[in-house]
Amino acid sequence: MTAAFSSYQNPSLAVDLVVFGYDKEALSVLLLNRKEAPFKNQWTLPGAFLQLEERFLETCQRILETKLGLTNIYLEQLYSFDEPDRDPRGRVISVAYFALVNPENYQLTAGKMANDVKWFPLADLPSLGFDHAAIVRKSVERLRAKILYHPVGFELLDQDFTLPELHHLFEAVLDTKLDRRNFRRKILDSHIILPTGQKKTGAQNRHPDLYIFNKAIHPNQFNLSITPNSKA
Amino acid sequence: MTAAFSSYQNPSLAVDLVVFGYDKEALSVLLLNRKEAPFKNQWTLPGAFLQLEERFLETCQRILETKLGLTNIYLEQLYSFDEPDRDPRGRVISVAYFALVNPENYQLTAGKMANDVKWFPLADLPSLGFDHAAIVRKSVERLRAKILYHPVGFELLDQDFTLPELHHLFEAVLDTKLDRRNFRRKILDSHIILPTGQKKTGAQNRHPDLYIFNKAIHPNQFNLSITPNSKA
């Protein structure tokens, strides 16, 4: 069935993805170097046009699989962008999703549509095509707000992780220093993680305890009142 | 220009509005009784198809003006809904916005497209056409979360309002009892409202002080940790 019952002309509908990754160092975003116009040879977010019978999440999967070689990823709808001139080809509405990925678990494969796929640390993004800079900005904003009161972010780590690793992740995401000991107390009090009883060996110093994410915690009963260190 | 550059067929794009109102009693939603199929004579959210050169907010304004006779309203994008069968006429994506209105300031006018327009208290909604029940559910969720840490909700009151009025509004929005005195303390400490120096006269009892919303407060420095009363 067509959508021609509407007396209006329909804009095109695209789905764009902000894929966040964390490599034990910085928070990064996955960008794609375009092989075709518009914005040929420029970096943009991975995206695709919505097919008529497709749900947003299916479009997301399609992008992740065919363009990036990723599957089974945390996805969340971010916002829909509607600037009339955001795409030089004409009117395109973009529904943006953001994804959280542990880069170690996946092998990036630049699909045939792209010259290259690469992780860019948030602090070091190239200039982006379309309005994708605004989309990234808004998704960072959302992620930073959300991680404080929702159990999210663990998708960026290994299944088993240490408290110092989680601590460093939070500092990277929030771009701030957090007192190590207060962070530990708040996380443990929240019961959002469970000790595995094992320790992560191999490090030069004291071996930290390993934890896993506690899926039994209800999102609504989770709230960290994380405050940056006052001292630089 | 058409959007035919895309090799895909485009779904229709609609904007639907969840208009919240508060009548000193309960939180209400504005519903529209449809004059035409589908869902003829049933209640739905006000909405319209997006015109090709139109921005979402412009569609919102158009709906508010032509269908409801409202202007200059607080609007915020809620979410985009994509269930393939949400509209029996075919594939229609809906971008939902929610609005906050003080019903006293406006005269409702059911446009020619509708049989009737009416406020429905949240606790007493009729069954809704399309997937509009889900849209309302999500927008209530959003409003309840947002009012706790963002200076929002004052749009539902008169320009000048009393603290007991604000207190009752919060109880209505959150659907819970809040300790009157603790609520007062937190609101005043937040500086989100400013005393006008005047009192609201006419009541049978002690005349409460009047306040106005303090627009100078930056949203990020506003946070109420409001807790329901433990005692019923």
Added chain:
DNA sequence: TTTTGTTTGCGTCATAATAACGCATACAGT
């Protein structure tokens, strides 16, 4: 073996925030 440098885990303490609740004042109506 001992020492060194560093990280991890646990604990302390002063201060701030919070929930629960008491009480006098200001009204209009009686």
Added chain:
DNA sequence: ACTGTATGCGTTATTATGACGCAAACAAAA
């Protein structure tokens, strides 16, 4: 003047928070 009720202000015990000290654990160096 009295009554009933809502408003405004205040108190207190408890909890949460920020800042920070310290010993144990580890690998590598001495």
